[in-house]
Amino acid sequence: MKAELIRIGNSRGIRIPKPIIEQCRLGDTVDLRIEDDCLIISPQHKPREGWDKVLRRAAAATAHEPLLDSVLDDDFDREEWTW
Secondary structure: OOOOOOOOOOEEEEEOOOOHHHHOOOOOOOOOEEEOOOEEEEEOOOOOOOOHHHHHHHHHHHHOOOHHHHHOOOOHHHHHHOO
């Protein structure tokens, strides 16, 4: 699909047809980035969006392994350090 750049003050913009906006789930704000000389427009995501799912998967994967014991398993911690 071709789109014309339109003047908006000193800048230029494009009109994105409604079906494309809906299909891409674009809201009022989007993320813009450049990859290989191409402009990528994607829906804006909240910071840390999806972290809860990733952390739950990580916790489930290491539920059988005590984390602190694996970090403090050296001679200094076992013999020299007093808790």
